[in-house]
Amino acid sequence: MVLLEVAPDLSRSRLQSLIRQGMVRIDGQALLKPAARVEIGAAVEIELPEPIPDEALPQDIPIDIVYEDSHVVVVDKAAGMVVHPGAGHHDGTLVNALLHHIGSLSGIGGVVRPGIVHRLDKGTSGLMVVAKNDVAHHGLADQFAKHTAGRRYLALCLGLPSGRSGVIRSNLARHRTARLLLASTEGSGKPACTHWRLIEQHEGLSLVQCRLETGRTHQIRVHLTEAGWPLVGDNIYKRCNKPVPDLLKGIVATDRPLLHAYRLSFEHPQSGQTQSFFAPVPPDYVEALVAGGFSIGAIDEKIKFLPGSKKIGLQG
Incomplete structure (x- = not known):
């Protein structure tokens, strides 16, 4: 007989998922193939996860x-x-x-x-x-x-922007084939706007400040990738042949895009007063900057004088 006859309350897809997780056993042995037949008299164990x-x-x-x-x-x-x-x-x-x-x-x-x-x-x-x-x-x-709340990010990118600042505008929608990803499209999609400013460059790397005018899903990641300088560590959107510089290898074995939301400002919903907050760059980001040859003190000073920014505690 087949397993579906043994467990009629479970759907075919549910059984297949449990088999892939090793949660179905026949006579004490994990079942490896969803289509395997079960002998009459065999002991069938199905472990159900907690709801x-x-x-x-x-x-x-x-x-x-x-x-x-x-x-x-x-x-x-x-x-x-x-x-x-x-x-x-x-x-x-x-x-x-x-x-x-x-x-x-x-x-x-x-x-x-x-x-x-x-x-x-x-x-x-x-x-x-x-x-x-x-x-x-x-x-x-x-x-x-x-879009009146203020959000600024630090992005460590592979590649060198051609200018010192700019604005990226596009309509973002689901990618035509990779449905979990977003991409810029003509006409359809949601309008997205990212303002960027170059802070520092070194050895093929760029540290860029991004200010969101809109806040679409994956907006910065898509815009920087399509501009030709994807985020270091963004293994999902980095559709390019840019290698990680040798000086970062072994340090940036990172599984996350090096993107940090360092400034947030908004009008307090009760008092109406504008409140601004700053978050120090986390240790893994600082480590990547140092490995990339960036001068931490120089970066701090440049960010301090960028519009809407202040010293963000890279050294503390």
Whole structure:
């Protein structure tokens, strides 16, 4: 007989998934092929994983809270942390950590994304603001929708821009063949605009400040890749033949794009006052800059005098 006859309550795709995970055993041996037949009298064991909770649950995960009051909380998200639960990431997220440390968040985002008004990619480090109540959520979400919240990033790129500054505009939509990726398209898609300014260049690497006018998914990653200078460590969007310089090999065995959200500003949803926050560059980023031959002190001084910026603690 076939396995589907042994477990009629499980769909074919569900059984195939369990087999791939090694959770189906015949007479004590893991079943390797979904199409294998089962002999009458054989002992069949099917291990079912724990059900996924319908809502995000509190988890005691360390996070860096930069600022908190009764309306908002600003965090410096670590690279590698997912913002909220979703496919493949059911716990261990920033939302799980915030629910433990704070207790409750705005309910507008639903039970899976409470308080979330904007996001950073898993591999991106830096600043995020989260709403603690519905009034704050409405106020913050409106600013991000109208593009009045200020967001600046540091991007370490492979390649050399031809100028000192510029603006990249395009419409972003799902890639025609790689549906998990975004790409610029003609006509369709959502308008996206990235302002960039070159900070420093060295040995085929460029440190670039990016200011978001819009905040589309993967916007900076797509725009810089299509401009010809993709992010160091971006193994998803780096569709080019630019090799990592020898001086970075062994240091930048990074599995995350070197993109850091170092500045965030917004109008406080209760007081109306403009608040600005700055996040120091994390150690792995500093290590890459040093390995790339950049002068940390010189970078600090240049960023200090860039519009809307100040010294960001590269040395501290």
